[in-house]
Amino acid sequence: MSRWFSRWSATLLALIVSLPAAADSARERLTRFYDQVETMRADFEQVRLREGSETGRRHAGEVVIHRPGRFRFEYIEPYEQLYVSDGGRVWSWDPGLEQVIVQDVTAILGNTPAALLAGNEPLEETFRIAEVGGTDGERWVELRPREDAENFEQVRLTFGPEHIRALEIVDGTGQTSRMTFSRVAYGIAVDEGRFHFEPPEGADVVDETD
Template sequence: MSFHSLIRAAAAFGLAAAASVAHADGVGALQQFVTEVKSGRASFTQTVTAPDGKRKKTTTGTFEFQRPNQFRFSYAKPAEQLIVADGKEVWIYDPDLQQATVRPMDQALGATPVSLLAGGDLSKDFTLKALPAANGQEWVQATPKRNDSGLQSLKLGFKGRELASLEIVDGFGQQSVMQFSGVEPNAKVPADRFRFAPPPGTDVARQP
């Protein structure tokens, strides 16, 4: 999975988000989530489907974040991978290959799900549209205003008072579906969770 795809996947953090009124739609739930949830953690299951619809890969992991723009996204075995953002830089570390990639935060985010959920300006980067309820969830579509976002579509599903699903289709037609559990809105996450120091012997590549 590419650097940009991993950053987009890192947005998938299903924290509780209260609806402001009884009939609030997905747009209202998302806006309140961005306004009121400042930190948290959750577990996830991600299923990635190839553009031909035949090949699928399922992984699990955890995600933690602290606004603005700090997050830690960890894939579990057998394909371990770590993404850490400290607010200035984003690191991607592959322990099996002993390789790390680092990039400035402002170059890594832009109109991505991470900027949407971890501190971005909704009105600046996205056009939001409420979608019909389906599968027991209220849905919202977020369309990036930039043509170079690398996304075909981005949808978020709220189940009751909780952001439960994230569906992403990238520019190549690959679909990623995230499902969340064990959500902890506004959890106190230690500051050192958002710092990364490459282990000795790591091959580090810096991207502009």
Template sequence: MARSSCLVFLLLVSSLIPHWAEAAAINSLKSFIQQTRTVRANFSQTLYDKSARTVQESQGTMQFERPEKFRWTYDKPYEQLIVGDGSKVWFYDRDLNQVTERPFNIAIGSSPAALLAGSSAIEDNFELVELGVQNEMEWLEAIPKSKESAFEFIQMAFSPDGVLKIMALRDNFGQTTILSFSDWDKNPTLPADLFQFTPPGNADVIRE
């Protein structure tokens, strides 16, 4: 089943899952958060418009260190970097030579980074709902509690051994982003300066 079709299927069945359904995916998410302090992985990302047509495909690497430090590097098709140090988040577009700097709590809110790199109190920011098993993966939906979130929901799929494989995000414009993860390296030693960022001297810096 294609990823977009899989997402549509999950959207249709999510309201049919009984509240007493086994909390396998939620348990996998909580175990992932509790047992993982640092992570390094590769990702591929596909953006679909509200008609499920492909808008853009990209790929890169991500690292995080709990709590609240992360680094997302987009290698293709455009070089972009997102770095969070727990206080601020920097968005750097190399082609535009532009940096956007935002306070951490405003930039993150109820975002994917908050799910992956946030504290263990995940249910403070999200309502978690089981979606059942599809394609031999356990799915859940995380619905932001904040009305200011940029996302309507985030769906996550775990393999039977508890490895996060897919994140599907629907934003407030009806666009869907599918993130597929591979080559997980759990609890590696990461250099501290990985989560620090100094804008290039000639870059256009926008502070919000």
């Protein structure tokens, strides 16, 4: 799962402080999402789909973000996984394996989907951005990395009138990972302790920060 998260490094996930008008374009909603929101929490449901498939394995959990660089993705179903960043390091904790992988946050952000959620670098410098339609108040925007990305080809974000609703990634093999958000809250007070992780006693710690 930690290698998967690097592909999302992503994920992600914070959002618009002021509500956009119904006539706002997808690009305007993306700009507000990226430029105006410092903190966010949401429940998420993630499904990974093979090319041509409409069903896939379901994962669910909670995400908390404090820009720049701090995030906490906590998977609860069907098994526990945890990804925590304090803005400098990322801890990937797998309770089943009793293993922690520690990485530099710069290895997770950059031209990756996580940069959309937790980063603060100008999007136009990293991604080609295109509006791709919308229905019933939703707006869709597609982003492709300006430089070749090892683990994904494109990202599509779905925005409702008030909040981000979904993030969808297509990787180089044609597999799609779709994360939908619910109970989204922006501009919340966040306990900074949630962005730190102390490996449990006896855990196998793999440090990749050197």
